[in-house]
Amino acid sequence: MSTATVDATGPASDGGTNTGVGARLAALANGLIIPVLALLTALVVGGLVIVFSDPDTLDEWGSFFGDPLGALEASWDIVYDSYRALWNSSLGSSRGLSRTLVEATPLALAGLSVAFAFRAGLFNIGAAGQIVIGATCAGWVGFTFDLPTAVHLPLAVLAGFAGGAAWGGIAGVLKARTGAHEVITTIMLNYISYRLLDYALRSDAFQPAGRDDLISKPVADSARLPEVSFGEITVHAGVFVALVAAVGVWYLLERTTVGFSLRSVGANPNAARYAGMSVAAMYVLAMLLAGGLAGLAGTMNILGRPSFSLTGGYYSFIGFDAIAVALLGRANPGGVLGAAFLFGVLRAGSTGMQAATSTPVDIIVVIQALIILFVAAPALVRSIYRIKAGRGTSQNFTTSWGA
Amino acid sequence: MTTVLQDPPAPLPDDTPLVADRPATRRRVGFGIATIVLGLITLVAFGLGSESGLDATFVFSRASDAVQIPDLTIPARWTGIVLGLVIIAGGILLALGVLGDRIYLVFGVALALFIVALLAWAARGADVSIIGLLDGTLFRATPLALGAFAGLLCERAGVVNIAIEGMLLTAAFVAALTASAADNTWVGLGGGIAAGALLGAFLGVLSIKYQVDQIIGGTVINIFALGITSYLGARVLSEYPDLNQPGAFRAFGIPGLERLPLVGPLLFDNTIYVFLMFALVIGLWWALFRTRWGLRVRAVGEHPRAADTVGINVLRTRYRSVMLGGAIAGLGGTWFTLDATGSFNENMTAGKGFIALAALIFGRWHPVGAFVAALVFAFSEELQTRLALLDTPIPSDFLLMTPYIVTIIVVAGLVGRSRAPAADGEPYVVE
Numbered sequence: 117m118s119t120a121t122v123d124a125t126g127p128a129s130d131g132g133t134n135t136g137v138g139a140r141l142a143a144l145a146n147g148l149i150i151p152v153l154a155l156l157t158a159l160v161v162g163g164l165v166i167v168f169s170d171p172d173t174l175d176e177w178g179s180f181f182g183d184p185l186g187a188l189e190a191s192w193d194i195v196y197d198s199y200r201a202l203w204n205s206s207l208g209s210s211r212g213l214s215r216t217l218v219e220a221t222p223l224a225l226a227g228l229s230v231a232f233a234f235r236a237g238l239f240n241i242g243a244a245g246q247i248v249i250g251a252t253c254a255g256w257v258g259f260t261f262d263l264p265t266a267v268h269l270p271l272a273v274l275a276g277f278a279g280g281a282a283w284g285g286i287a288g289v290l291k292a293r294t295g296a297h298e299v300i301t302t303i304m305l306n307y308i309s310y311r312l313l314d315y316a317l318r319s320d321a322f323q324p325a326g327r328d329d330l331i332s333k334p335v336a337d338s339a340r341l342p343e344v345s346f347g348e349i350t351v352h353a354g355v356f357v358a359l360v361a362a363v364g365v366w367y368l369l370e371r372t373t374v375g376f377s378l379r380s381v382g383a384n385p386n387a388a389r390y391a392g393m394s395v396a397a398m399y400v401l402a403m404l405l406a407g408g409l410a411g412l413a414g415t416m417n418i419l420g421r422p423s424f425s426l427t428g429g430y431y432s433f434i435g436f437d438a439i440a441v442a443l444l445g446r447a448n449p450g451g452v453l454g455a456a457f458l459f460g461v462l463r464a465g466s467t468g469m470q471a472a473t474s475t476p477v478d479i480i481v482v483i484q485a486l487i488i489l490f491v492a493a494p495a496l497v498r499s500i501y502r503i504k505a506g507r508g509t510s511q512n513f514t515t516s517w518g519a
Numbered sequence: 520m521t522t523v524l525q526d527p528p529a530p531l532p533d534d535t536p537l538v539a540d541r542p543a544t545r546r547r548v549g550f551g552i553a554t555i556v557l558g559l560i561t562l563v564a565f566g567l568g569s570e571s572g573l574d575a576t577f578v579f580s581r582a583s584d585a586v587q588i589p590d591l592t593i594p595a596r597w598t599g600i601v602l603g604l605v606i607i608a609g610g611i612l613l614a615l616g617v618l619g620d621r622i623y624l625v626f627g628v629a630l631a632l633f634i635v636a637l638l639a640w641a642a643r644g645a646d647v648s649i650i651g652l653l654d655g656t657l658f659r660a661t662p663l664a665l666g667a668f669a670g671l672l673c674e675r676a677g678v679v680n681i682a683i684e685g686m687l688l689t690a691a692f693v694a695a696l697t698a699s700a701a702d703n704t705w706v707g708l709g710g711g712i713a714a715g716a717l718l719g720a721f722l723g724v725l726s727i728k729y730q731v732d733q734i735i736g737g738t739v740i741n742i743f744a745l746g747i748t749s750y751l752g753a754r755v756l757s758e759y760p761d762l763n764q765p766g767a768f769r770a771f772g773i774p775g776l777e778r779l780p781l782v783g784p785l786l787f788d789n790t791i792y793v794f795l796m797f798a799l800v801i802g803l804w805w806a807l808f809r810t811r812w813g814l815r816v817r818a819v820g821e822h823p824r825a826a827d828t829v830g831i832n833v834l835r836t837r838y839r840s841v842m843l844g845g846a847i848a849g850l851g852g853t854w855f856t857l858d859a860t861g862s863f864n865e866n867m868t869a870g871k872g873f874i875a876l877a878a879l880i881f882g883r884w885h886p887v888g889a890f891v892a893a894l895v896f897a898f899s900e901e902l903q904t905r906l907a908l909l910d911t912p913i914p915s916d917f918l919l920m921t922p923y924i925v926t927i928i929v930v931a932g933l934v935g936r937s938r939a940p941a942a943d944g945e946p947y948v949v950e
Contacts, residue, residue: 290927300927479750489725492731
């Protein structure tokens with residue numbers, strides 16, 4: 117009982133008869149058309165939202181018939197200023213670019229988590245909770261022990277991965293053994309994880325002496341990710357963890373037997389079972405690894421930047437951005453990296469935008485929802501821009517109740 | 520293409536089904552052991568471990584009620600001991616098979632006795648208002664039941680609606696805005712219902728016209744709803760606070776019936792939402808199972824090809840059901856601003872839409888079942904707030920987890936045995 121299909125036109129799915137370099141480039145361009153148009157459309161609609169929620173601009177529209185050019189000019193100005201501020205504080209400066217890369221790191225890891233689960237036919241909405249639990253475990257190791265860096269840092273990273281994997285694994289086991297749909301269980305596990313973190317933050321093991329708000333001790337220097345500089349661009353080592361993870365996920369999915377089983381279960385669980393694969397085992401494995409990747413996302417945040425201390429609901433919103441990243445990246449590792457970079461730009465730029473134009477950062481969530489909408493509904497984008505449907509295979513992303 | 524396999528081809532390479540259904544005996548023994556553990560907790564924590572000599576008083580009437588029911592005062596420690604022993608005995612009999620296959624009945628009764636013992640323990644040396652507990656349960660059940668009814672209409676017609684959460688949140692926002700602007704709660708009610716219906720139509724267009732993966736389409740609506748309400752909340756409501764003062768509906772009594780003992784104040788003295796919830800349970804049951812319209816909706820959700828063959832317009836039926844479902848979710852969403860709090864707060868639905876979805880599955884896609892499930896979830900929420908007030912040694916963070924944990928247990932325990940409409944989530948292509 118699988119639901120509708122999502123178009124997966126792209127270089128990977130369009131091989132076959134075309135082997136020439138030109139044909140490959142054409143296929144790549146074909147695969148990029150929808151995401152690019154999706155981004156463009158989302159930015160345009162986002163611009164409209166900015167215009168029609170800005171009190172000053174609305175005043176100008178109130179006197180539209182007296183001064184129509186004034187209204188259009190004010191609208192253009194607010195959108196231009198907002199997006200320009202967004203550009204300046206993300207890609208337009210080396211400081212901005214550093215911040216973009218650091219923001220993109222947990223997005224890439226969490227996006228890989230959601231994408232990996234997608235490939236096994238599971239919808240992991242629980243990356244948020246897995247991030248929280250991962251960060252909690254890594255943070256606890258980071259500020260509780262006093263060890264040399266060579267031991268402390270790997271131990272903290274491992275703890276973060278294990279915490280996330282365990283949290284994701286719960287949903288996997290429940291799905292495999294009882295059929296409980298992962299969408300509901302992971303959402304519930306998200307809420308439980310926030311409460312668990314709140315409880316931990318109230319305990320003496322986490323709270324710094326003399327504080328009674330919800331914040332933990334900072335991670336010790338020996339467990340922090342080292343900083344790396346390229347000219348004026350400074351990032352932490354987590355950026356490379358994300359790149360390695362993307363290669364690892366690609367290798368596992370495309371070059372190993374287990375990866376083949378995972379993709380088979382994702383494409384058609386019944387057929388996979390008839391071929392002798394254990395669907396239940398693949399569900400558990402997929403959720404364990406997906407949880408681990410999301411746990412790493414939280415780990416990079418707590419051991420790197422922007423925060424060395426845990427706070428209530430710790431960066432759980434990354435888990436929801438990750439869904440958009442995975443969809444935009446067509447659930448393949450390379451695409452996820454690209455999408456994460458784009459969302460890193462939005463995240464890094466949004467704070468500068470709010471400071472410069474008082475457009476609230478929440479506009480980013482609106483733009484992201486629009487991007488997913490247009491990517492998930494390629495037919496919608498095609499009908500807006502009157503593009504004919506291209507060739508390509510389609511791919512199941514989720515399963516309905518009980519399957 | 521419409522061939523239905525009666526039996527799966529016999530020898531499977533791997534005998535476990537896709538979704539493992541535990542054998543009956545293991546299931547029974549498992550639940551038996553769980554019941555015994557529950558009994559031991561009752562016996563030790565609420566009985567033997569409790570101080571002796573303290574009484575717990577259960578209050579059944581408010582001072583303002585027309586008919587006063589006397590309070591029930593029981594010794595807390597002995598209640599825990601006796602009920603604990605009863606639960607343990609029930610668990611042993613269940614595990615041994617003496618009680619037959621009545622697993623859920625036995626476990627349900629055990630759970631109820633556990634809650635009585637828990638209340639007696641928490642209220643030792645004090646009193647606990649049973650009428651307040653039940654009244655609060657009905658109050659909290661409203662958005663859950665309305666959300667579940669919304670999902671019911673969509674899914675019975677074959678469209679998975681995971682967007683209940685987004686519909687509730689958007690309607691809550693629109694209700695606050697429109698009711699404040701018009702200075703009239705009824706306008707807010709209408710605005711919220713319209714917003715819900717509009718989102719329902721949007722979900723319909725995505726899943727029926729563009730055949731977007733329905734779970735992803737619903738997620739888009741959820742994320743969009745969270746983003747746009749937070750954005751507009753920060754941009755508009757915080758700059759113009761008088762646009763976030765919608766006022767609230769008042770409770771009113773039904774003359775005559777409200778004077779009945781216990782059920783009068785409980786069932787017949789409420790806000791419009793609780794009365795609408797009662798009306799919808801009965802109305803939806805009747806409409807879905809006793810009218811031609813309901814038969815068509817269900818046919819479209821179970822076997823759209825067959826429905827199409829006999830001349831039912833599958834796509835139109837689905838559109839209408841999804842929009843009607845959206846309108847009901849919209850009604851539920853207005854509860855948050857026009858009944859519960861009287862103003863809009865960022866992400867104020869806090870996962871209620873997903874709990875409603877779980878109630879739908881727990882209630883087996885049936886209006887009465889979904890209503891009962893909503894009551895169960897609401898009771899666990901209300902119990903949690905009462906326990907927090909009674910100053911128990913359980914940390915409040917763990918009490919706050921209970922509704923979510925109960926949801927997981929329910930979904931895990933029952934989804935295998937609860938069957939969704941056959942064509943739920945499948946787009947239909949007219950040939």
